Amino acid sequence: MKKILALVLVLVMALSFVACGAADEPSVYYLNFKPEADAAWQDLAAAYTAETGIPVTVLTAASGTYEDTLTSEMAKTDAPTLFQCGTAAALANWGDYCLDLSGTDVYAEMTTDDFNLKGENGEVYAIGYCYEAFGIICNKALLAKAGYSVEDITDFASLKAVADDIHARADELGFDAFSSAGLDGSSSWRFSGHLANMPLYYEFRDNGVTECPAEITGAYLDNFKNIWDLYITDSAVDPATLSSSTGDASLEEFGTGKAVFYQNGTWEFSNLTDKYGIPASDLTMLPIYCGVEGEANAALCSGTENCWAVNSQASDADIEATLDFMKWVVTSEAGTTMMAEQFGPCPFKSAKEPANVFFADANRLISEGKYTVTWAFNYTPNVDDWRAGVVSALTAYSAGTGDWEAVETAFVAGWAAEYAKLNG
Amino acid sequence: MSDKKKKKAKRPSGSAVTSNLIRKPIQRWAPLFILPTFVCFCIGFIWPFLQGIYLSFCNFMTPKDAKWVGITNYVKAFSDPSFGRAFWNTTGFAVVSIVLINIIAFFIAYALTQAMRGANLFRTVFFMPNLIGGVVLGYIWSMIFDGILHRYGTYLEANATYGFWGLVILVAWQQIGYMMIIYIAGLQAVPGDMLEAAKIDGASGWKTLTKVILPNVMPSITICTFLTLTNSFKMFDQNLALTGGNPITTLADGSKIAATELLALNIYSTYNISRNWHGVAQAKAVIFFILVAVLALSQLYATRSKEVQQ
Numbered sequence: 001m002k003k004i005l006a007l008v009l010v011l012v013m014a015l016s017f018v019a020c021g022a023a024d025e026p027s028v029y030y031l032n033f034k035p036e037a038d039a040a041w042q043d044l045a046a047a048y049t050a051e052t053g054i055p056v057t058v059l060t061a062a063s064g065t066y067e068d069t070l071t072s073e074m075a076k077t078d079a080p081t082l083f084q085c086g087t088a089a090a091l092a093n094w095g096d097y098c099l100d101l102s103g104t105d106v107y108a109e110m111t112t113d114d115f116n117l118k119g120e121n122g123e124v125y126a127i128g129y130c131y132e133a134f135g136i137i138c139n140k141a142l143l144a145k146a147g148y149s150v151e152d153i154t155d156f157a158s159l160k161a162v163a164d165d166i167h168a169r170a171d172e173l174g175f176d177a178f179s180s181a182g183l184d185g186s187s188s189w190r191f192s193g194h195l196a197n198m199p200l201y202y203e204f205r206d207n208g209v210t211e212c213p214a215e216i217t218g219a220y221l222d223n224f225k226n227i228w229d230l231y232i233t234d235s236a237v238d239p240a241t242l243s244s245s246t247g248d249a250s251l252e253e254f255g256t257g258k259a260v261f262y263q264n265g266t267w268e269f270s271n272l273t274d275k276y277g278i279p280a281s282d283l284t285m286l287p288i289y290c291g292v293e294g295e296a297n298a299a300l301c302s303g304t305e306n307c308w309a310v311n312s313q314a315s316d317a318d319i320e321a322t323l324d325f326m327k328w329v330v331t332s333e334a335g336t337t338m339m340a341e342q343f344g345p346c347p348f349k350s351a352k353e354p355a356n357v358f359f360a361d362a363n364r365l366i367s368e369g370k371y372t373v374t375w376a377f378n379y380t381p382n383v384d385d386w387r388a389g390v391v392s393a394l395t396a397y398s399a400g401t402g403d404w405e406a407v408e409t410a411f412v413a414g415w416a417a418e419y420a421k422l423n424g
Numbered sequence: 425m426s427d428k429k430k431k432k433a434k435r436p437s438g439s440a441v442t443s444n445l446i447r448k449p450i451q452r453w454a455p456l457f458i459l460p461t462f463v464c465f466c467i468g469f470i471w472p473f474l475q476g477i478y479l480s481f482c483n484f485m486t487p488k489d490a491k492w493v494g495i496t497n498y499v500k501a502f503s504d505p506s507f508g509r510a511f512w513n514t515t516g517f518a519v520v521s522i523v524l525i526n527i528i529a530f531f532i533a534y535a536l537t538q539a540m541r542g543a544n545l546f547r548t549v550f551f552m553p554n555l556i557g558g559v560v561l562g563y564i565w566s567m568i569f570d571g572i573l574h575r576y577g578t579y580l581e582a583n584a585t586y587g588f589w590g591l592v593i594l595v596a597w598q599q600i601g602y603m604m605i606i607y608i609a610g611l612q613a614v615p616g617d618m619l620e621a622a623k624i625d626g627a628s629g630w631k632t633l634t635k636v637i638l639p640n641v642m643p644s645i646t647i648c649t650f651l652t653l654t655n656s657f658k659m660f661d662q663n664l665a666l667t668g669g670n671p672i673t674t675l676a677d678g679s680k681i682a683a684t685e686l687l688a689l690n691i692y693s694t695y696n697i698s699r700n701w702h703g704v705a706q707a708k709a710v711i712f713f714i715l716v717a718v719l720a721l722s723q724l725y726a727t728r729s730k731e732v733q734q
Contacts, residue, residue, distance in 0.1 A: 067696065068696075071485070071486060074485075074486045074488075075486040075487050075488060085649060089698070092487060092698070092699070093699045094485070096485065096489060097485075144612050185668070217511065238574070239579050240574060240578065240579060241574050241579070242568040243570065243572070243579040243580070243581050243582075244566060244567065244579065244580075277665075313488075365584050381696050382698060384693075384696055385680065385693065385696075385697065388668075388669075388670075388680075389672050389674045390675070392581070392671050392672035393673075395579070395581065395670075395671075396582065396671065397580060399577070399578065399579055400577070401578060401583075403580045406673070406674070409673075409674045409675070409676060409678075410674035412678075413674055413675070413676060413677060413678035413682070414674045414678050415678070416678045417674075417677065417678025417679055417680070418678070419523055420678075422697065422698050422700075423695060
């Protein structure tokens with residue numbers, strides 16, 4: 001009796017080892033980095049499997065943990081066949097894993113090379129499948145209640161005048177100018193990343209920078225201070241509490257009509273219209289004005305970190321299946337519909353027109369001949385540590401326990417040190 | 425079958441396990457019983473550990489593409505000033521939390537082993553924080569601390585002192601209950617006749633505590649100090665969730681001081697710099713392992729020697 005039991009146990013163990021290595025049919029494994037798009041990707045993957053029989057697994061990294069998840073998933077035998085590689089820094093890390101996509105069907109579907117990441121010899125290592133824009137999201141209905149319209153805001157001075165007035169009458173109006181500029185980890189990237197893009201962009205534009213510079217001067221940091229001071233002054237939230245103020249809190253203030261302005265990007269559109277029920281016609285996105293000369297001609301900050309890369313170390317069959325899946329996503333009815341809903345305008349021939357009004361704003365401003373503020377922050381060396389230093393200094397400055405000089409040091413000296421660390 | 429059973433039943437209970445009839449078959453099958461655990465131990469511990477040591481000598485993005493670089497990573501690890509700072513932060517934190525946790529846990533245990541109403545309820549309540557995960561605790565406590573500090577116009581991450589004591593309070597709150605349980609077990613094992621003898625001999629309460637009870641609970645002290653020491657050195661989740669190393673000061677030369685960063689968090693952030701730092705983080709982890717092992721073993725040796733035979 002015992003012998004039989006032991007034999008069975010041994011057999012089960014042996015089988016479980018065998019099972020791990022069995023069955024190798026072509027499959028697609030997509031590592032997605034946008035938690036807000038997870039459900040849409042899962043549905044699309046299921047639809048593709050139902051249509052073609054090819055299994056598609058979609059794994060979404062939890063917010064802010066994409067790099068970690070990618071590293072651990074890549075180390076596995078069944079590594080992702082399709083993943084995100086969106087910045088020069090990511091390409092430096094993952095270049096060995098990126099397949100040259102030039103000559104593939106999905107690449108042939110593209111309408112522009114602008115958002116693609118290329119190697120030294122013109123290899124297409126990652127293709128930008130959508131682009132995004134950020135700026136100051138504005139609730140036009142509330143603005144009208146306060147007696148203004150978006151046409152009144154054309155530069156920093158007029159933005160400040162409107163915001164100051166709304167803040168002064170906040171009690172009477174029942175809402176304030178800006179939603180909280182939270183510096184908790186769930187929100188601080190809006191400022192250490194996106195808002196910091198303003199001084200970086202203008203400095204790089206002046207100096208004609210095309211790759212990560214070893215040092216920066218911080219020439220436009222006064223402008224950064226202008227806009228930051230405005231955010232924390234003309235807001236209902238006490239600046240001393242910003243250290244623990246979250247992104248959700250800020251979104252809710254704007255979503256429930258407690259603030260007119262909210263700095264964020266095109267990706268928040270469905271949150272605002274679906275979750276908070278703000279009519280799309282009440283929403284618009286303004287450029288971030290910070291007092292730079294000629295900024296009345298600025299458009300929104302547009303760029304992308306959403307680039308697909310195909311794992312060159314996957315098996316040929318899996319690579320083939322992945323490329324087929326990508327082509328299907330950007331050409332099929334289901335795929336293009338989902339892409340337009342989730343990601344807005346996509347640079348592919350069969351892409352659909354998105355309903356997202358923020359993109360309409362982005363396109364309108366560009367068609368008026370205004371200049372696009374590109375994503376200069378994509379050059380940031382050792383981005384997490386650099387931002388952590390800036391956020392810490394910014395938090396202390398806002399709470400009144402630190403000074404602005406510390407922010408400048410974290411910004412300028414921090415950049416040089418992180419660059420040295422990265423390349424040393 | 426039934427004959428065997430009868431025989432077994434007749435034997436005096438104590439000798440049953442030592443009987444050859446039972447021992448022989450068990451011994452023969454021992455490897456089979458050990459095998460599953462041993463395999464798990466190899467897969468989950470031995471192999472990753474060896475691979476980790478190997479990787480500390482490599483430059484790598486994932487373990488699949490490791491390239492041997494010799495001791496470069498160790499040179500970089502030792503010349504990184506943030507590693508040294510994190511070490512001293514950790515040491516300070518460990519000393520304070522070991523002392524606080526053990527003293528408080530001991531006295532709570534002492535109080536709860538005296539005859540008092542609701543002792544069991546208190547034991548349960550004190551133990552409960554231990555059931556909550558570190559990251560959750562970190563976020564909850566950061567809200568509590570910030571809630572209090574906001575009243576005074578400041579916040580938890582404003583300076584290193586708040587962050588340090590915040591972490592000490594959090595960890596004390598979490599671990600005191602656990603250590604208390606161990607001390608209660610120790611205190612209950614103190615022989616009643618010894619206590620009675622001390623009482624008859626007219627020993628004061630303090631004398632009884634220091635001369636009779638303490639020597640007898642030395643095994644509990646050994647295990648509790650060991651646990652608090654290793655826990656403090658390995659502290660990661662709570663550190664990450666409570667302050668994440670903040671406040672971070674950038675010096676004029678651009679180098680950063682993360683005032684509340686402990687060793688494990690330092691290793692974690694080193695790894696995230698770029699692929700060239702993965703190996704350095706791995707090297708730091710190996711140094712970290714040796715450090716914790718040496719400390720823990722010498723502590724075990726030191727406190728074991730004070731234990732008495734009952």
